[in-house]
Amino acid sequence: MSTENSLLAISGLTVSFGGLRALSDVHLEVKPGEVVGLIGPNGAGKTTAFNAICGLVKPDTGELFLDGHKHAWPQPHHLSELGIARTLQGVGLFGDLTVLENVMLGAQKFSHSGLISAALGRTGKDEKVLRERAQTALERVYATGIADRRADTLSYPDTKRVAIARALVSEPKILMLDEPAGGLGQQDIEWMNSLIRNLTAQMSVLIVEHHMDVVMTVCDRLYVLNFGEVISSGTADIVRRDPAVIAAYLGASKVNS
Ligand SMILES: Nc1ncnc2c1ncn2[C@@H]1O[C@H](COP(=O)(O)OP(=O)(O)OP(=O)(O)O)[C@@H](O)[C@H]1O
Ligand SMILES: [Mg+2]
Incomplete structure (x- = not known):
């Protein structure tokens, strides 16, 4: 696999519990400005792949490349720097x-004086910058009107917006979304689709999602996992016609669309 033009690539990833x-010899890559989907039936290993990239599970084997260069598997607290x-x-x-405070907590890498104190307690330059970044992130998910609400008073779709804003506030190059449309109704799925597509001017997106209409609408390319192996990859059109993919989903009796 050539990783030269990739923002992120993994190769030969195997994870056992x-x-x-859970994963066998998985490869995938994400190029600049791409939305890449990772799909597959329940238990296929999608979240485990995310967790490996984020340093939450330790791979048995496998290599990670960032910007085309081999990189050690990250520690979770190094992710935003990367x-x-x-x-x-x-x-x-x-x-x-509050919503704003929750979003500010996503901005760890911009804080010089400690996460909680900088984000929530103190006044000063750090706090002002964090607050502005959090406001901008809320604008990008169309949620400025709820900035001062306590998070436990939000509707479910609004909590999804805020969770994305919290990830955006660190200004990532790669945003990883695990089931962003899970539990959303049709109308909310439509704004989620447009929100994800609108992010690609600034970043690449790697997305795990069961909703096939989301995946087919927003993803430039897909990887399909089944029982921990990549059984198909390519554009939505290629993948959806692949007999191996159809068999995997029929076998799992699980196609949400
Ligand atoms: N921490 C863990 N310890 C033991 N087994 C685990 C652990 N995490 C995941 N697994 C197992 O690894 C396999 C892959 O799980 P994973 O959560 O990655 O699947 P998934 O594709 O995200 O599924 P879903 O669509 O249901 O979220 C499953 O068999 C799961 O039971
Ligand atoms: Mg999962």
Whole structure:
């Protein structure tokens, strides 16, 4: 696999949990400005692949390339320095903080004086810059009107917007979204689609998603995992006609569209 033009690439990624092999020899790459989808039935290994890239699980084997150069698998606290941000499957906001405060917490790399104090306590330059960045991130997810609300009072679609804003505030080169449309209704799925496409001027997006209409609409290319292996890759049109993909989804009785 050539990784020269990639922002991020993984090659030969294998991850085991005890006797269970969750990923086997997985490869994928994300180029500048691309939206790349990672899809597959439940338990296929999608979140595990994200976790490996983010340093939350340790690979048995495999290599990571950033900007075409081999890089050690990151520690989670180094991700923002490397230009990588992710949202979690599930949302993970702090309910007793405001929306703006939650978003400010995503801006760790811009803080010189400690995350919590800089983000939430002190006045001063750091705090002002963080606040402005958080406001900008909220604008990008069309959520400025809810900046002062406590996070535990938000509707579910609004929590999804805020989770993305929190990832955007670190100004990543690669945004990793785990099921951004999970639990959303049709109208909210449409704004999510347009939001994701609008991000590509500034960053690449790697997305795990079960909703096929989202995946087919927003992704430039897809990788399909089944039982931990990449069984197909290419444009949405190629992948959706691939007999191996159809068989995997029929076998899992799981096609959400
Ligand atoms: N921490 C863990 N310990 C043990 N097994 C795990 C762990 N995390 C994941 N697994 C197993 O690894 C396999 C892949 O799981 P993973 O969560 O990556 O799948 P997924 O494709 O994200 O599924 P879903 O679509 O349901 O989110 C599954 O068999 C799962 O049970
Ligand atoms: Mg998952």
